[in-house]
Amino acid sequence: MNFLVLLLVVWVEKLSSGRQRIQQDGFWRQWLARVEGRPGAEPWISLALLVLVPMALLGLLLLIIQPLAYGWLALPVHLLVLVYSLGRGDVLTALGPFRDAWRRGDEQAALHVAERDMGLEADAEAELLLRVQGYELWQAYQGFFAVIFWYALLGPALALAYRLLALTAEHATQPVLAERAAQLRHALDWLPVRFLAASFALVGNFAAVSRAVLHDLLAWDIPAADLLSNAGRAAGELPEPQAGEAGVNSLDELWQLLVRSAVLWYAAFAVWILLF
Numbered sequence: 001m002n003f004l005v006l007l008l009v010v011w012v013e014k015l016s017s018g019r020q021r022i023q024q025d026g027f028w029r030q031w032l033a034r035v036e037g038r039p040g041a042e043p044w045i046s047l048a049l050l051v052l053v054p055m056a057l058l059g060l061l062l063l064i065i066q067p068l069a070y071g072w073l074a075l076p077v078h079l080l081v082l083v084y085s086l087g088r089g090d091v092l093t094a095l096g097p098f099r100d101a102w103r104r105g106d107e108q109a110a111l112h113v114a115e116r117d118m119g120l121e122a123d124a125e126a127e128l129l130l131r132v133q134g135y136e137l138w139q140a141y142q143g144f145f146a147v148i149f150w151y152a153l154l155g156p157a158l159a160l161a162y163r164l165l166a167l168t169a170e171h172a173t174q175p176v177l178a179e180r181a182a183q184l185r186h187a188l189d190w191l192p193v194r195f196l197a198a199s200f201a202l203v204g205n206f207a208a209v210s211r212a213v214l215h216d217l218l219a220w221d222i223p224a225a226d227l228l229s230n231a232g233r234a235a236g237e238l239p240e241p242q243a244g245e246a247g248v249n250s251l252d253e254l255w256q257l258l259v260r261s262a263v264l265w266y267a268a269f270a271v272w273i274l275l276f
Contacts, residue, residue, distance in 0.1 A: 001071065002155075003273050005078045006148060006266065012083050013144075022083045028054075028164070029171060036174055043180045051164045051184075055157045062156070081156040085163040087143020091136060094118055095251060098132060103248050129241035129250070134229035136251055140258045141196055141228055142166065142189075145265070149192035152269050162188050189224035196261060197231035203260040204235025232257060 122128035212234035
């Protein structure tokens with residue numbers, strides 16, 4: 001059933017508008033405000049309320065409905081949770097205005113839309129394109145690859161936990177709470193980001209990826225986004241940042257690298273299910 005859910009989630013994300021209707025964070029944001037508003041709230045206790053409580057409720061629901069209808073009643077629950085756990089927004093839509101400005105060679109417009117749509121700042125044109133390339137890789141990873149990795153490995157509860165930690169790190173008003181959530185998210189990123197880097201090596205330039213990330217492969221402190229950016233640029237054999245159409249083409253090459261990696265992951269999941 002898990003593989004069927006993974007296939008259905010691609011349809012929901014790419015071929016329907018159901019994702020936007022499912023990804024409603026209003027109720028959870030209200031819960032976050034209430035948890036943060038408790039006097040003397042400890043960060044770890046707050047995180048338990050924000051993440052472990054929803055996980056426990058989901059586990060209880062699946063435990064109740066799993067024996068019914070040969071387990072098929074659990075399928076829509078899995079699908080809803082997985083779609084909810086995907087990233088917010090659309091990376092290609094966010095990149096659109098930047099691509100147009102970069103293609104025209106309008107540096108000021110590119111800087112403006114990068115800050116407005118992606119929250120990126122840079123002092124130079126070359127640095128800006130590098131940041132946008134990293135943004136594209138990171139958003140695709142955290143919005144899709146990390147979620148389906150934990151779902152395929154340990155089920156919907158871990159996929160939900162990943163998204164709730166990401167939302168807490170982004171929206172918490174208490175710096176300590178946001179920092180604790182980011183630490184736990186870093187722990188959840190450690191394994192899947194390395195699997196994706198290995199996937200880049202298999203579908204791209206293996207030798208270049210090995211040279212770029214092998215010395216950092218087991219490092220705990222390196223940010224997942226940095227490791228991913230280094231691996232993606234190496235796998236795609238991207239040249240130094242260039243203005244105009246060449247720079248836009250580099251974003252297309254990274255996207256195709258991500259698509260090939262997604263196909264590889266789905267093929268690996270299918271083989272895993274057949275063998276085990």
